[in-house]
Amino acid sequence: MNESASGQPWMSLGGSAALGWQERLRRFPWSLLLLLMLIIGFGFGVLYSAVGGENNLWLFWRQVIQSGLGIGIMASVAMLASEKIYRRFAYLLYSGSLLLLAVTMIMGSVGMGARRWLEIGFFRLQTSELMKVALILALARYFHDHAKAGALGWRDLGVPFAMILLPMAFIIKQPDLGTAVLLGGVGLSIVVVAGISWRVLITLVIVVGASMPLAWNGLHTYQKQRIITLFSPERDPLGSGYHIIQSKIAVGSGGVTGKGFMAGSQSQLDFLPERHTDFIFSVLAEEWGFLGGVTLLVLYALLILRAFLIVEMANDRFGLLTVVGATMLFAIQVVVNVGMVLGLLPVVGVPLPLISYGGSSMVTLMIAMGLLAHVSLYSRQHGRSV
Amino acid sequence: MLDDDREQFRGDARRRLLLVGGCLGAGFLVLGGRLFHLQVMRGGEYRTLAEDNRISLKPISAPRGRIFDRDNHLLVENSPDFEVMVIPELAGPLRLLFKKLSRHLEFSEEEIRHLLQMARRQRSFLPLRVKSHLSWEEVSSIEVRIHEFPGVDLQNQSVRFYPFDSLACHVLGYLGEPTERERKRFSRISFRSGDLVGKSGVEQHFEERLRGHEGVLEMEVNAVGRHVRELHRNPPESGQDLHLSIDSDLQREAQEALGEETGSVVAMDPHTGEILAMVSAPTYDPNQFIRGFSHAQWQALSTHPDRPLINKAHQGQYPPGSTFKIVVALAGLAAGKLDPKEVISCPGYLVKEEQRFYCWRRHGHGSVNLLQALTQSCDVYFYKLAERLGIDAIERQALKMGLGAVTGVDLDGERPGLIPSRSWKRKAFKASWYPGETLITGIGQGYVLSTPLQLATMMATVANGGTVYRPTLLKLEPGQQPEVITRNYFAAYHLEVLRQGLEAVVHDPTGTAAKARPEGGIRVAGKTGTSQVARHRREKSGQIIKSTNEKLQDHALFVCYAPLDRPRIAISVVVEHGGHGGSAAAPVAKRVMDRFFAKSGSSS
Numbered sequence: 001m002n003e004s005a006s007g008q009p010w011m012s013l014g015g016s017a018a019l020g021w022q023e024r025l026r027r028f029p030w031s032l033l034l035l036l037m038l039i040i041g042f043g044f045g046v047l048y049s050a051v052g053g054e055n056n057l058w059l060f061w062r063q064v065i066q067s068g069l070g071i072g073i074m075a076s077v078a079m080l081a082s083e084k085i086y087r088r089f090a091y092l093l094y095s096g097s098l099l100l101l102a103v104t105m106i107m108g109s110v111g112m113g114a115r116r117w118l119e120i121g122f123f124r125l126q127t128s129e130l131m132k133v134a135l136i137l138a139l140a141r142y143f144h145d146h147a148k149a150g151a152l153g154w155r156d157l158g159v160p161f162a163m164i165l166l167p168m169a170f171i172i173k174q175p176d177l178g179t180a181v182l183l184g185g186v187g188l189s190i191v192v193v194a195g196i197s198w199r200v201l202i203t204l205v206i207v208v209g210a211s212m213p214l215a216w217n218g219l220h221t222y223q224k225q226r227i228i229t230l231f232s233p234e235r236d237p238l239g240s241g242y243h244i245i246q247s248k249i250a251v252g253s254g255g256v257t258g259k260g261f262m263a264g265s266q267s268q269l270d271f272l273p274e275r276h277t278d279f280i281f282s283v284l285a286e287e288w289g290f291l292g293g294v295t296l297l298v299l300y301a302l303l304i305l306r307a308f309l310i311v312e313m314a315n316d317r318f319g320l321l322t323v324v325g326a327t328m329l330f331a332i333q334v335v336v337n338v339g340m341v342l343g344l345l346p347v348v349g350v351p352l353p354l355i356s357y358g359g360s361s362m363v364t365l366m367i368a369m370g371l372l373a374h375v376s377l378y379s380r381q382h383g384r385s386v
Numbered sequence: 387m388l389d390d391d392r393e394q395f396r397g398d399a400r401r402r403l404l405l406v407g408g409c410l411g412a413g414f415l416v417l418g419g420r421l422f423h424l425q426v427m428r429g430g431e432y433r434t435l436a437e438d439n440r441i442s443l444k445p446i447s448a449p450r451g452r453i454f455d456r457d458n459h460l461l462v463e464n465s466p467d468f469e470v471m472v473i474p475e476l477a478g479p480l481r482l483l484f485k486k487l488s489r490h491l492e493f494s495e496e497e498i499r500h501l502l503q504m505a506r507r508q509r510s511f512l513p514l515r516v517k518s519h520l521s522w523e524e525v526s527s528i529e530v531r532i533h534e535f536p537g538v539d540l541q542n543q544s545v546r547f548y549p550f551d552s553l554a555c556h557v558l559g560y561l562g563e564p565t566e567r568e569r570k571r572f573s574r575i576s577f578r579s580g581d582l583v584g585k586s587g588v589e590q591h592f593e594e595r596l597r598g599h600e601g602v603l604e605m606e607v608n609a610v611g612r613h614v615r616e617l618h619r620n621p622p623e624s625g626q627d628l629h630l631s632i633d634s635d636l637q638r639e640a641q642e643a644l645g646e647e648t649g650s651v652v653a654m655d656p657h658t659g660e661i662l663a664m665v666s667a668p669t670y671d672p673n674q675f676i677r678g679f680s681h682a683q684w685q686a687l688s689t690h691p692d693r694p695l696i697n698k699a700h701q702g703q704y705p706p707g708s709t710f711k712i713v714v715a716l717a718g719l720a721a722g723k724l725d726p727k728e729v730i731s732c733p734g735y736l737v738k739e740e741q742r743f744y745c746w747r748r749h750g751h752g753s754v755n756l757l758q759a760l761t762q763s764c765d766v767y768f769y770k771l772a773e774r775l776g777i778d779a780i781e782r783q784a785l786k787m788g789l790g791a792v793t794g795v796d797l798d799g800e801r802p803g804l805i806p807s808r809s810w811k812r813k814a815f816k817a818s819w820y821p822g823e824t825l826i827t828g829i830g831q832g833y834v835l836s837t838p839l840q841l842a843t844m845m846a847t848v849a850n851g852g853t854v855y856r857p858t859l860l861k862l863e864p865g866q867q868p869e870v871i872t873r874n875y876f877a878a879y880h881l882e883v884l885r886q887g888l889e890a891v892v893h894d895p896t897g898t899a900a901k902a903r904p905e906g907g908i909r910v911a912g913k914t915g916t917s918q919v920a921r922h923r924r925e926k927s928g929q930i931i932k933s934t935n936e937k938l939q940d941h942a943l944f945v946c947y948a949p950l951d952r953p954r955i956a957i958s959v960v961v962e963h964g965g966h967g968g969s970a971a972a973p974v975a976k977r978v979m980d981r982f983f984a985k986s987g988s989s990s
Contacts, residue, residue: 149391193402195395249439252424252432265440269606269614290425294418301414311403316392320399328406335413342420 019378024079029310029376033071035303036354036369040067042296043280043355049262050276050283051357059276059357066359070366077370083378086371087141087318093130094138094163100127101170128179129364131167135183136190136325136368138163143194144318151197160191175220178348182332189328190321226346243279244343246271251285251293251342258289276357278349281341297338300353304331310372313379323375326368333365440606447581448598449544451625453558453588455634456662456861462558462589465547468525468540469518475510476537483535484516490527491517513539519677545676546582552669554637556697557630557661557797557859559587560672585675586697588628588859591796598625631660631861639981640665643974649941649961650698650838653978656846656947656956658868659855661795663978664839666698692962700793700800703835704960707915707967708763709945710784710830712848712884715756717783718771719880726756726883732766736825743769743825746916760887761897763914765829772828777819780827781807786874788843788854789836794871795857803840806833831918841958845945848884848911849953852876885911889950892972902946902972904979911953912946912975914967939963944971948979955982 019027044064051059104127142160164187171180192201216224250266259265264286266272275283285293307327314320330353337352339345351361424432453462470491477483484498493516505514516538520528528540546561561582564572568583572593584590601622606614640651640663653663670687679687687694696702718724734750736743745751745765751758759767772780784790790805804810806827808819826832836844839857847854852874862868888911891897898914918940942964947956957975964970 147391147395149394189406192406193399195398195402246439248424249432249435251421252428253436254425255429255433256426265436265606269440271439285421285425290421293421293425297414297418297421301411304410308403308407311399312396314396317395320396324399324403324406328410331410335410335417338417339413339420342417342424344416344420 024377027377027379027382028075028078029306029373032303032306032310032369032373032376033074035299035306036074037071039296039299039303039354040070042299043067043352045261046280046284046287046355047276047357049264049287050267050280052268056276062359063357066362067354070354070362073363074366074370074373077367078373078377081374086137086322086374087144090134090137090141090318094134097127097131097134098167098170101131101167103127105170105173126360128167128171128174128176128183129360131171132179132183132186132329132364133367133371135164135167135187136322136329136371139187139190139194140318140321140325143190143321144316147317148195150195152191152195152200153197154200157191157196157200160187160194164188164191175223176349177219177223178336178350181348182329182336182350185332186325186328189332190325193324194317194321223346226348243273243347246273247279247282247341248343250282254286254289254293256290258285258287258292261287263287278337278347278351278356279341280356281338281352284355285341296355297334300331300334304334307372310376310379313376313381315375315378315380319375319378322371326371329368330365333361446601446603446619446622448600448622449624450546450598451592451596451627453596453628453630455554455630455632455637456660457633457635458629459634460549461554461630461632461634463547463549464544466542467518467545468520468542470516470520470528471513471539471541472516472535473510473513473537473539474505478536480505483538487516487528487535487538490531491520491524493517546672547676548672550634550638551671551673553634553641554632554664555587555669555672556666556699557587557632557637557664558672559584559589559591560670560675561585561589562675582676586695586798588630588796590798592628596625596628599623629861630859631655631662632664632859633662633982633985635985636663636978636981637665639663640974640978641667641669643977644959644961647961647964647970648692648698649959649964649971650702651957651959651974651978652699652838652842653955653957653982654842654846654857656849656953657855658862659843659846659857660862660868661839661842661857661859662955662982664697664699664859666696666702668692668694670694697797697799698838698960698962700795700797700837700839702960703801703803703837704941704943704962705832705834705917706789706830706836706841707917707941707943708765708830709841709844709913709915709943709958709967710834710836711760711763711768711828712844712888712913712945713784713787713789714768714771714775714780714828715760715884715887716787716848716876716880717775717779719883720783720876721775721779723774724756724771729753729755730759730767730770732764734766736766736769738769738773738822738825739820741822743822756883757887757890758896760884760913761890761894763891763898768828769825772824773821775824775828777807777824777827780824781805784834786854786872787847788871789840793839793843793857794869795839796859800839801837803837804833804835830915838958838960841943841945841960842956845947845958846956847874848881848888849947849956851878851881885950888913888946892946898966898968899944899946899972901968902944902976902979904948904976904983906983908948908979908983909950910946910948910979911950912944912972914972915943915945916965916967917941917943919963939965942967942970944968944975946975946979948983954986955979 047063048060139160142163146156148156164184168180168183171183246266250264250272253266262268264283266286267275267283272279272282284296304327307323310323311320314323333350333353336345336348336350340347340350351358353365354362449464452460452464455461472483474480480502484501501514501516508514525540532538532540548558562585564581564583584593584596589596599622602620603616604618606617636653640653644651644665644667648667651663651665652661654661731753732745732751734745734748746763750766751762751764754762754764754767784805790803792800792802811817811819823832827834843854843857853870854872856869856871889909891914892899892902892910892912899912902910902912904910919938942961943959944967945958947953957978959971959974961970961974
């Protein structure tokens with residue numbers, strides 16, 4: 001099975017050349033964009049409060065600009081590229097990202113005690129962000145190229161597993177456990193949907209479970225500390241347990257309706273650490289209460305459901321798996337971040353999608369959203385319905 | 387074929403996606419449930435925690451009550467004390483600031499270095515104390531330029547101030563850091579570091595009244611403790627003012643009259659027990675306790691042989707010497723064992739159980755009656771009287787007149803003195819009472835001890851005709867009845883006899899206290915006393931070898947009241963190692979009386 005074999009029939013329906021601007025605009029998944037913008041708008045309100053209103057307004061405006069850029073990037077990723085371009089360059093992107101990860105490893109700059117950034121001129125590139133997109137595309141391409149009827153056994157999965165584990169290893173070394181786990185989760189979701197055999201999946205679960213104690217020993221002290229404090233934050237209330245305790249107090253004290261905009265004592269009085277980045281959900285929960293928290297979770301759920309609907313539109317395996325990967329990249333971050341803020345998961349620096357302040361993660365997510373829209377845009381379904 | 391494969395894959399993928407989506411859905415449900423648990427079920431609990439987080443309580447100290455004398459002169463006040471604080475984060479470069487400040491404040495290069503070091507150690511938004519106890523020049527110099535120094539603040543706190551320095555220092559007392567015991571005693575007060583508590587005098591005795599209740603300032607703070615805004619202010623309740631019975635003019639006169647001597651003066655209103663003057667010497671300056679001592683200063687004060695920190699008026703115990711003869715004479719009259727006209731011969735000594743008991747006048751007084759015995763303070767007369775009375779009768783009479791027990795004055799640490807008795811001796815020495823000891827007791831020596839305050843009380847009791855009032859340092863309010871400890875009914879005739887004798891002590895040419903005669907012809911009833919410090923060595927001839935060592939000199943005592951017919955003041959004077967009561971103590975009493983009558987007029 002080769003590329004042209006699977007791609008040929010729809011080229012006639014409308015390659016990039018055949019798809020006019022008006023058609024592209026018409027096919028664009030506007031409801032997806034609407035949900036994204038609702039969440040982003042929601043985020044602006046929370047961020048404005050989290051940065052302390054007037055005091056650090058520049059942070060707020062930067063986020064507004066970054067969000068605007070993000071939407072532009074999403075539209076560009078969705079509409080400017082021809083149908084097959086991502087599949088064609090998937091491996092190249094992956095190799096390049098892996099190389100950059102290695103380079104970062106050797107000569108990256110240290111921030112917050114971890115080696116995550118690569119400085120290119122004035123530009124600071126968080127190479128692990130690039131890898132998120134690259135891994136999705138590369139795995140989708142692999143399963144597309146090696147399509148096989150029936151369940152996938154160990155033999156079929158050797159290469160994909162290597163593709164997942166290699167960047168994970170680099171990123172764990174940085175050390176950035178959160179991103180590594182995220183990559184693993186995204187990769188595994190793709191593999192599951194691609195057709196992993198139940199036997200392999202169950203074995204995998206058992207093996208991972210059994211190797212936990214071993215992995216425990218491989219963790220950095222601070223990572224172990226985070227896991228210990230997750231289960232008993234009171235052991236070290238002013239040290240590593242501080243984030244969790246203060247975050248729980250902020251969330252809990254919000255109650256049903258919250259303390260009101262800019263009125264959260266935990267948020268406004270600096271008790272919440274990282275409140276405009278990783279812990280922004282605490283600000284939301286404190287000031288807008290249970291109703292606000294649930295509203296955001298419902299918005300996320302709707303977005304994820306809407307994204308999964310694009311699976312039905314995918315023309316091929318590459319498109320389908322790209323949709324799965326991109327959606328899971330988004331969904332896993334939501335679950336891990338909120339779980340962390342609510343004291344259910346260890347504190348691993350994962351931002352809240354579209355709401356936490358920060359450019360890198362915004363760009364990555366919007367690229368992923370762009371890929372979703374891209375798949376939707378070139379769907380044969382449109383052709384049928386037209 | 388290809389389409390079939392694709393459709394089959396799509397179907398498989400849909401099923402598998404259901405698994406992934408199911409996991410996600412479960413995750414979202416857990417998150418929602420957790421949110422419900424934290425916010426809806428335990429919301430109240432966390433709300434309390436959040437409140438605790440953000441509110442810090444800052445105590446506002448209550449102004450301590452002021453202390454006035456009986457004429458409403460301010461003896462103790464709270465005076466402003468200025469200090470310069472700087473908040474480093476607002477001040478810019480500190481070294482430069484200190485350099486500029488040193489043009490207006492006195493501080494050395496050394497102190498600047500120390501301050502810079504301190505500044506490095508604390509958070510930059512917390513105020514740093516640059517200098518305290520500013521002089522007025524420094525305050526005014528800084529105050530007008532305060533806008534030139536951002537982040538610099540002139541702070542005003544109130545400290546205890548004793549405007550007359552050492553005047554009545556033992557009555558007023560001083561403040562200091564509370565000890566563990568004091569913390570327990572005032573368990574209702576929560577002390578904080580830097581809090582001071584009365585350590586002696588009325589400052590100590592009326593601590594709870596003077597102290598007041600501190601207020602609270604509720605401040606909103608952020609996570610690092612920076613104050614954000616004031617939420618609520620509960621104002622402090624000032625302590626109560628005290629109005630003392632002390633007359634500061636009299637106090638000053640008594641203090642000056644004592645001069646460089648060590649000793650004590652107590653002057654009292656005989657009809658109320660109000661203490662008009664209470665001096666203990668040497669003195670100290672209570673302000674020093676607020677300013678702080680250098681190590682050497684503190685050493686000098688606390689180890690001074692004359693113990694300036696002790697109030698000798700109620701804590702110094704002295705043998706009353708011949709002043710005790712007043713008690714013995716009254717006891718004899720009351721018991722009916724003494725006829726004032728009876729004449730006793732004094733050869734200069736008395737032999738009892740093969741032991742010689744000498745009179746202070748080694749040649750003897752010849753034949754003396756009660757009047758003469760009091761006037762010339764004949765010891766042999768009182769040896770014989772004591773022998774006739776027995777120790778029990780003397781003890782009873784002494785206790786009736788306020789001796790041998792604490793008087794209950796408004797001061798802590800009062801000593802009871804000592805009136806010996808048979809039972810006391812059995813307890814203290816496991817020995818029985820010897821008759822010779824009765825003789826010695828009869829002239830106020832041996833075991834007898836009394837405080838100057840007790841002697842003044844005794845004199846007031848004689849003056850008012852038998853009522854022992856509790857000595858008090860608080861001025862009686864109009865209509866307030868003085869507190870009575872014992873009400874004795876001394877026969878008027880007995881008192882008259884005694885009074886004649888005491889008058890003669892001062893006014894008779896043969897009397898021992900001619901130096902106590904006040905100006906203006908005011909008649910005084912008094913009694914001198916000389917109490918032995920060390921047993922003088924005597925040669926066989928009976929010649930006393932007086933020591934030239936000052937510390938072995940006798941204590942000089944004088945007690946009196948005046949005017950004779952309508953007493954308005956009772957006084958006791960003790961001059962440690964002063965020698966004779968008539969020469970060392972009586973002139974002090976005279977000056978006090980002169981002052982008293984000059985102020986109030988010789989007739990009331």
